[in-house]
Amino acid sequence: MKSLQSSIINHSKTTKMADWVEVLVDCPGLQGLYTYQVPSDLAAIQAGDIVSVPFGNRTLGGIVVRLVNQLPSGLAVEQIKAVSEVVCTGFFSINYWDLLLQVADYYHTPLLQVIRIALPPGVLSRSQRRVRLIAKKQLIEQSRPQLNPTARQLLTLLQASPEGDYTWQYLTRKVRNSRSGMQQLHSLKLVASYIERPKLARPKQQQVLILTGDPRNLELTSRQKEVLLCLQQQGGEMLWSEFQKIARTSKSMMDQLASDGYVQIVDREILRRDQSAGIWQEHIEHQLTADQTAAIAKIEQLLHTSATVLLHGVTGSGKTEVYLRTIQTILDQQQSVLMLVPEIGLTPQLTDRFRARFGDRVLVYHSALSDGERYDSWRQMLLPQPQIIIGTRSAIFAPLPNLGLIVLDEEHDGSFKQDQPMPTYHARLVASWRSTLANCPLVLGSATPALESWQAAADSNDPNWHYLSLPERVTGRDLPTVDVIDMREELKSGNRSIFSQSLQTALADLRPGQEQAILFIHRRGHSTFVSCRACGHTLDCPHCDVSLSYHQHSVDSNNQPLLRCHYCNYLAVQPKRCPACDSPQLKFFGSGTQKVTEELAKSFPELRYLRFDSDTTRNKGAHRQILTSFAQGEADVLVGTQMLAKGIDLPQVTLVGIVTADGLLNMPDYRSAERTFQVLTQVAGRCGRGEQPGRAILQTYNPEHPTIQAVRSQNYQQFIGKELGARQEWAYPPYGRMVLLRFTSSEPELVETVTGRVADQLIAAAAGHYQVLGPTPAVVMRVANRYRWQIMLKYPLAIPIQLPDMATIYDSLGDKVSMSIDVEPLNFL
DNA sequence: AGCACGCCGACT
């Protein structure tokens, strides 16, 4: 990988003609470059172009990495094939190409895998070999007796298809051992093979009317004049399908006008796009607060620089309005904007507000789009016209040519980090690289900034970072009060309900129709920590400052459950009694949304509720539907999980009940305090956004926990100071960096031994650059019947992340174990 | 990943 990258980093920046090109061929298992001849009709070929090339007997997609005038040694001219087609040209600006290289390098991922996430499906799609009947029916029947059985089977299949044509792959799957049969059919000239061109999702074509003649011309009939004037009023250019509706005219009339030269009818690519719109369209011109005005002014000062701005605004402080105003400025300067949000489906309000303000210059890009929609949006993004892309993390790779601003809203959110397939990129980091390359500012917005961002903005002397604060709500309302309820006391006083006395009272006092409530439950998930119901004590690892996990697969020789730290593999027998208070009430934790709604229905039958969790929002558009219906007052209580924490703005909500916060607090990783603070602060911030003040009730078994206290006092600075101290002590990020190596295999013993062997290799190669933690089994060891182990590498801050030679490590895995590298992981499960 | 090539065992 290293050598490949250093060889292409000096890619040609000129468009000088070249005899050959080096192509990164899109074929799994290949990492090298292949040289192709440039045919004279494709002389304009450039680095970054997507091409089709012959490869073996197939045609594959690939990317031109550089132009060369000399053949690599050991390659004869006769071996070189020619590029067959340039599929797509000119969208990889030099900057963009550098960005992809940087991602490939930093996240230790083959360049092609990076390119694949940056491109929409279909651009690199490989061609397929197809087999077609070419002989006449009569000849086929004549030959049939002499055919071998597989040939006959193939023939029958082909004859059954209307076109007499199937992909080669389909036929070989359907007919076992088809090789000889296929050969026979070919040699008898009954069938032919051919290569199907890589199919791009064809953009939808639509007819557009363009006014070319003067509508006041006297030769026109009055009806014709009317129609043409209507077209002129619409700007002289319009989709035929739209015009038909508003002018109520017929095709024959338009054809007549076209043949007389008054209009032109042209086919144009219509880009399919997500147009879902909802009720949050109203465009309220709020009076800006002084802080907002100052923030906008500061950001505008920083345009055309690569500054990073941390916009720290409390919940309800009007960050969105700051974005909107700034974006308007960028658009006025004919530049485009990239706006990243955690999850699009969860924030219909945001997209609605953007659509209301900027109309069809807003383009939504996320993974839930269909392939066609994604392809079309991607084509749209290539255009130089000023536009706004609102998208989730992968939209950081939007190929906008005139980028003027990048915004990451809710920048602390974990969904900006990819942990599943490599590259395991963090959109915030990629955004910072992109901001440097494009020389445009990056705005990070949050009510609860990530520790990393806070530290960089507040503590560092880096002149590139700027800190802007919006400490007050736009309505002039205070932040909601947060009451912490000690659930141990509730238990003692005989309240066995999941709702504390205070929460019950608050729900009873809710005035349906005028006030609404939100009940928050931490998603049950795999919160496998053990905690004492009597005193709140949790069992922690003595070496790692994380909670111990109960492990399904771990029992000791006496069949006692074992607790394990999945950072360092520390093992302990689960005590029968709480080590702190000797109570036998030492239990696992968990509570579901369903349980809450049941209890709610029982205790408060007069309150109408809606459930908002992954069960009820599985369908497309369900988020929007539930939020809309709640916003319109069709329910009094919204019961949900994590999803509720993301920027929804419902002015009627006056009460937030955090039914249980402890599951979040005790996630087995070093970030649990930070995440808890962020989620709880955000959830509490959902209330009191309208005319009436808000109140949050936080139920916990750990009322004195510093994180809970920080949420109660809403003192971000204080919390972050403490937390940074703790991180520093353990050299956890941002005072150190980590790399997580994940190993999976269908064979449990094999992964364990292989992971152990790799750990030994890593220790041998460490040379003091990093510390090796593990190997340990993953918290959820078996997923989809694959067993997962992991190794953590911990780097001191001063040492850049350097991995030892990964090629030898990959080689030593064998083919039954696969490994992936997660650089600066957020998710340790 | 495909797909050739090539080398072994069981059938007309």
Added chain:
DNA sequence: GTCGGCGTGCTC
């Protein structure tokens, strides 16, 4: 002898 199994190695 030949067909068909499968391991190995190459694709500019």
